[in-house]
Amino acid sequence: MKIGLIGTGIIGSAVMTGFCESGSRLSILVSPRTREKAERLRDAYPGKVRIARDNQQVVDESEWIFLAVLPQQAMDVLRDLRFTPEKKLISLVPGLDLEETVRQVGPLAVCVDVVPLPFAARRVGPVVLCPPVPEVRELLSLLGTVVEAETPEQMAVLRTTTALMSPYYMLLAKVVAWCREKGVSEEQARTYLTSYWGALGQMAADFPGPLEELAGEMTPGGLNWQALNHLEDTGALAEWQSTLEVILERVKNM
Secondary structure, eight states, rough: EEEESSSHHHHHHHHHHHHHTTTOOOHHHEEESSSSHHHHHHSSSTTEEESSSSSHHHTTTTTTEEEOTTTTTTTHHHHHHHOTTEEEEOSSSSTHHHHHHHHHHOOEEEEEEEEEEEEGTOOOOOOEEEEEHHHHHHTTTTSEEEEESSSSHHHHHHHGGGGGGGHHHHHHHHHHHHHHHOOOOOHHHHHHHHHHHHHHHHHHOOOOOOOOHHHHSOOOOOOHHHHHHHHHHHTTTHHHHHHHHHHHHHHOOO
């Protein structure tokens, strides 16, 4: 399997790392842009990763081409490249218009929009695909759990939720700091809370019913009951949805 990467940034590097760690037989050709990250990938996986002389070599020598440049650069990059109809293009570029892309580069065997996240390097977590294409789903399954979006509108909603990564980490940091102020060590708090919230996520993934029912599995008048009611009364939970609405508008206008 021959994979090419145009744009060796954080997400592109994470995706290629995940492929290399998958144990699959593949070769990866990465663009020379962001030379330091390209060299880091090559040095980490010398038998699998090579650095191309330019983007056109990436296209010419790859079956699957991952496009991972900044949104404002994408069309300029594509305009300078020559594709042939058997090529398979996977866009990691937020907001890239796939129809306009095909008009720009010509017919392609595959042209899809994909949202991976940094933990693709560890081959865990979700990877969103739109539109659903079986062979792309099979490829992306090497990186994590593939979630298929049927429409660009669904894709925009799921992409919006990725904006909660930094708020989640900051919430974790605040709770760890609170524990530390109360006499618990940083190591104790981080170990407990990351394990605790990881288990909560797994419970939610396995729960067959509505998540509101899972939230309702608490003792009336107990600690969880008090915390949930306090957050609802102060409007703190609603603020998360309000934030998503703001981010969704931005995603729609990319």
